Amino acid sequence: MNIETLIIAVAGVFAVASSIGVLLTKDNFYAALYMSVTMLFVAAIYAAFNLQPVVVIVALIFVGAVGIVTVAVAATYRARVSRQVSLFWTLPVIIVFGILAYAYYGLAVENLEITNQGVFSALPTDYFFVVVFLFSLVVVMMLSAVKLARGVDL
Amino acid sequence: MIDVGVSQLSVILTVSGAILLIAYLTAVSSKDLIRLLISLELMFAAVFLAILPLFSINPSMAYAVAIVTAFTSSGELLVLITAIIMLDRRKRGIEVEKVAVGGDSI
Numbered sequence: 001m002n003i004e005t006l007i008i009a010v011a012g013v014f015a016v017a018s019s020i021g022v023l024l025t026k027d028n029f030y031a032a033l034y035m036s037v038t039m040l041f042v043a044a045i046y047a048a049f050n051l052q053p054v055v056v057i058v059a060l061i062f063v064g065a066v067g068i069v070t071v072a073v074a075a076t077y078r079a080r081v082s083r084q085v086s087l088f089w090t091l092p093v094i095i096v097f098g099i100l101a102y103a104y105y106g107l108a109v110e111n112l113e114i115t116n117q118g119v120f121s122a123l124p125t126d127y128f129f130v131v132v133f134l135f136s137l138v139v140v141m142m143l144s145a146v147k148l149a150r151g152v153d154l
Numbered sequence: 155m156i157d158v159g160v161s162q163l164s165v166i167l168t169v170s171g172a173i174l175l176i177a178y179l180t181a182v183s184s185k186d187l188i189r190l191l192i193s194l195e196l197m198f199a200a201v202f203l204a205i206l207p208l209f210s211i212n213p214s215m216a217y218a219v220a221i222v223t224a225f226t227s228s229g230e231l232l233v234l235i236t237a238i239i240m241l242d243r244r245k246r247g248i249e250v251e252k253v254a255v256g257g258d259s260i
Binding site: 015016019035067126138141142 | 191
């Protein structure tokens with residue numbers, strides 16, 4: 001195992017540990033913080049592969065915008081509610097995870113090679129209509145959500 | 155140019171699967187909408203990690219998928235926050251048990 005694989009494995013272990021923290025904590029605020037830490041470690045894995053545009057997307061949008069809003073909402077509704085974890089669900093999850101891990105190790109047969117990393121600069125031209133469509137869709141969703149929220153009687 | 159080894163690929167996909175399954179377990183065990191929102195964001199984080207091998211096959215498509223995932227996550231966050239506000243105003247709480255209407259009853 002070389003140093004890059006070790007870095008990725010360590011970041012992955014911390015990401016899984018943070019996601020387990022989301023599952024185990026009873027406070028919504030700490031759960032949102034653990035979620036943000038998980039996303040940061042996902043960004044760290046991308047940084048290990050020198051994919052800076054995706055690191056920026058994950059760090060700015062996922063952690064900077066979505067994560068902070070989630071933390072703010074979780075801090076507002078910081079109710080200590082009891083979880084309804086059932087041991088009935090834990091066993092199938094462990095079995096499925098074991099099958100997936102065995103399949104990943106069994107089916108991975110050759111190395112991958114990342115090429116043509118400068119394509120991100122061509123994204124606004126190649127996928128112009130997709131980006132415009134997504135912006136329009138998000139604006140429509142925002143307007144619909146604001147209308148629904150304002151239309152509810154107190 | 156970056157080479158992705160077999161062991162690295164296995165670690166990435168295993169971590170992605172583990173995060174996804176933990177997010178599923180969090181979703182089925184959540185009793186309020188906040189925890190449900192957090193579990194959905196964890197699922198998007200797992201998806202973000204799972205598309206990393208696509209960068210070696212078609213980087214342009216992989217970047218597009220990453221951006222679509224970010225937009226989808228943002229829209230889902232907005233809609234779910236609206237649902238939380240509406241449920242809080244109507245039911246004076248955000249617990250899942252307060253939703254009395256639903257399911258597949260005919």
